Amino acid sequence: MYEQVSANFNKFISVLFPGAEGEIRLQPGKDLLETGIELSVRKPGKRVQKLQLLSGGEKALVSIALLFALLEIKPSPFYLLDEIDAPLDDFSAERLRNLLETGSSKTQFIVITHNKVIMECAKMMHGITMVDGVSCVVPVELETAVS
Numbered sequence: 570m571y572e573q574v575s576a577n578f579n580k581f582i583s584v585l586f587p588g589a590e591g592e593i594r595l596q597p598g599k600d601l602l603e604t605g606i607e608l609s610v611r612k613p614g615k616r617v618q619k620l621q622l623l624s625g626g627e628k629a630l631v632s633i634a635l636l637f638a639l640l641e642i643k644p645s646p647f648y649l650l651d652e653i654d655a656p657l658d659d660f661s662a663e664r665l666r667n668l669l670e671t672g673s674s675k676t677q678f679i680v681i682t683h684n685k686v687i688m689e690c691a692k693m694m695h696g697i698t699m700v701d702g703v704s705c706v707v708p709v710e711l712e713t714a715v716s
Contacts, residue, residue, distance in 0.1 A: 577638035588613035
């Protein structure tokens with residue numbers, strides 16, 4: 570299973586960072602059941618970088634790659650992602666959007682976000698508004714609203 574997750578992680582790193590390679594390594598010298606993992610990324614033309622040396626947006630993309638690598642091993646009918654895109658710029662959010670659109674053929678993603686790029690790929694959006702001091706949920710089916 571570790572080998573599958575590692576291969577999937579590398580696949581998603583190359584999607585989120587075009588031309589890059591990702592690797593998951595178990596920390597050496599510890600009990601296998603209690604050991605940690607080390608994530609590293611090598612972008613094209615650069616040396617290997619550990620997670621600690623990446624920017625906030627890059628760390629988020631690496632985390633997303635690990636999440637999607639795990640999701641491919643043990644799929645579920647739906648996933649709840651709470652502001653997973655918060656540190657991403659529009660360019661990186663577009664790459665996440667592509668992953669969500671591709672993955673939505675196999676599963677359902679419920680995404681809590683403020684990012685307009687991510688909202689654009691939604692089929693159904695639920696907004697929260699306040700009327701007379703009471704919060705109300707406003708569902709909008711986008712295909713119906715647009716046509």
